[in-house]
Amino acid sequence: xxxxxxxxxxxxxxxxxxxxxxxxxxxxxxxxxxxxxxxxxxxxxxxxxxxxxxxxxxxxxxxxxxxxxxxxxxxxxxxxxxxxxxxxxxxxxxxxxxxxxxxxxxxxxxxxxxxxxxxxxxxxxxxxxxxxxxxxxxxxxxxxxxxxxxxxxxxxxxx
Numbered sequence: 001x002x003x004x005x006x007x008x009x010x011x012x013x014x015x016x017x018x019x020x021x022x023x024x025x026x027x028x029x030x031x032x033x034x035x036x037x038x039x040x041x042x043x044x045x046x047x048x049x050x051x052x053x054x055x056x057x058x059x060x061x062x063x064x065x066x067x068x069x070x071x072x073x074x075x076x077x078x079x080x081x082x083x084x085x086x087x088x089x090x091x092x093x094x095x096x097x098x099x100x101x102x103x104x105x106x107x108x109x110x111x112x113x114x115x116x117x118x119x120x121x122x123x124x125x126x127x128x129x130x131x132x133x134x135x136x137x138x139x140x141x142x143x144x145x146x147x148x149x150x151x152x153x154x155x156x157x158x159x
Contacts, residue, residue: 004113010137011108014144018101021051021151025097028157030090037156044157045090046081047150052097053077055104058143062136063121064107069096116140 025048033044042050053072059065067073075084088096116137119128128134 002113003117007113007116007137010116010140010144014140014147015105017144017147017151021147021154022098022101024151024154024158025094028154032157032159033090035157037153042081042153044154045087045093046076047154048090048093048097049076049087051147051150052093052100054143054146056096056100058104058139059107061120061122061139062107063118065103068100068103072096 028044033048036043037047049072052069053076056067056069056072057077059067072088075087117132117135119125119134120136120139123131123134
């Protein structure tokens with residue numbers, strides 16, 4: 001299998017899961033996003049902020065630029081839901097989500113197939129030489145799975 005075909009398959013999967021998540025977010029009301037996905041579990045707003053923060057951190061991880069919203073990291077990556085008194089509004093998070101993913105799409109479209117097989121910034125050159133599968137494309141695979149997991153949680157908010 002050639003690199004171009006493999007990259008297309010992975011990015012098509014990523015884009016399909018993004019599209020599915022976006023459709024879910026459009027279908028969910030702001031009020032629904034304030035609910036827990038199950039008793040004692042995360043709220044939809046927290047999951048939205050978490051996904052926005054994770055996707056935002058992909059830019060530096062893939063060596064494609066800086067985060068747009070590093071202020072989301074503490075609230076949505078380091079702290080648990082309901083432990084931070086003030087968080088951004090649902091509307092703010094929806095906008096961040098759209099903007100981050102729009103920029104990622106532009107950046108991804110600028111890459112050549114071979115670029116995806118280069119190391120990401122969290123792996124050293126020495127480790128990458130021993131484990132070349134720790135590349136940018138593998139990040140997209142893991143982030144697609146992560147997105148699918150939380151998309152499934154948020155789907156429980158539809159009632």
